[in-house]
Amino acid sequence: MDLELRGKKALITGGTRGVGRGIVLALARAGVDVVTCYQNDSEHVGSLERELKETGGDHHVLRADLSQPEEVAGLLGKVGERYGRLDLVVNNAGAISHIPYAELSVEEWGRILATNVTGAHLVIQNALPLLGEGSSVVSIGSRASDAGVPLRAHYTATKSALVGLNRSLAKEFGPQGIRFNVLVLGVIETEKFHAMPEDQKKLMAERYGAKTALGRLGTPDEVAGAVLWLASDLSRYVTGNQIGVDGGIS
Structure with a gap:
């Protein structure tokens, strides 16, 4: 099915690896021009740039620390210069750590919130001049x-905050035709999963796969499929929602 996405403009944060990379490549293959960003240099940056070049289109992989307001403003400034508008924003960049709550420092609490919540807020706020009727924002x-989840109180708090932010923005900007939705993910097979020792990977797949209705873990391509739908006119009456991409996990 042709979702008629060719020529649309998108910003995907944290798109050089994992779920973000899957989203970037799926959009590029659908004919969307994509800007994505990363915080730290790695081999994933160069390999993504090569894949995007082979795919064709007007794509850019830029460095930006989303916890720094001036860097977010600079990122969106470059997007505006290159594209002049945005049809899709995906807030994918995130940070996580595993720390007993009694030992959670205010510095680590602040670091996770700065990336996962404040970063998303800054991206959306700076993107507003580029968004218009029909634009879609996905977190x-x-x-x-x-x-x-034990040891992740700070992380789960940020993901809950995204839901509240999404609901408010959907109502505030609905009259302008801008849609906001959250994709709620289950366990997805990313590079980190595939880098695990075989016995650990097998145990994780069995443990979490058994909790899903489909009996398996998800893939970045399957998350990307939901993003493609939310970027298209097929979802033009869908806003302010949490949409599960979790295999029916319980």
Whole structure:
């Protein structure tokens, strides 16, 4: 099916690896011009640039620390110069750590919030001049915010905050035709999963796969499919929602 996305303009944060990379490549293959960003240099940056070049289109991979307001403003300034508008924004960049709550420092609490919540807020706010009728903003959430996960209180708090932000923005900007939705992810097979020792990977796949209705983990391409739908006119009456991409996990 042709979703008629060719020529649309998108910004995907944190798109050089994992779920973000899957989204970037799926959009590029659908004919969308994509800007993505990364915080730290790695081999993933160069490999993504090569894949995008082979795919064709007007794509850019830029460095930006989303916890720094001036860097977010600079990123969106470059997007505006290159594209003049945005049809899709995906807040995918995020940080996570595993720390007992009694030992959670205010510095680590602040670091996770700065990236996962304040970063998303700054991206959306700076993108507003580029968004218009029909634009779609998607934030990547986690089923962990519903279930609760030990050692991740700070992370789950940020994913819950994204839901509240999404609901308010959907109502505030609905009259302008701008849509806001959260994709709530289950366990997705990313590079980190595939880098695990085989026995650990097998145990994780069995443990979490058994919790899903489909009996398996998800893939970045399957998350990307939901983003493609939310970027298209097929979802033009969908806003202010949490949409599960979790295999029916319980």
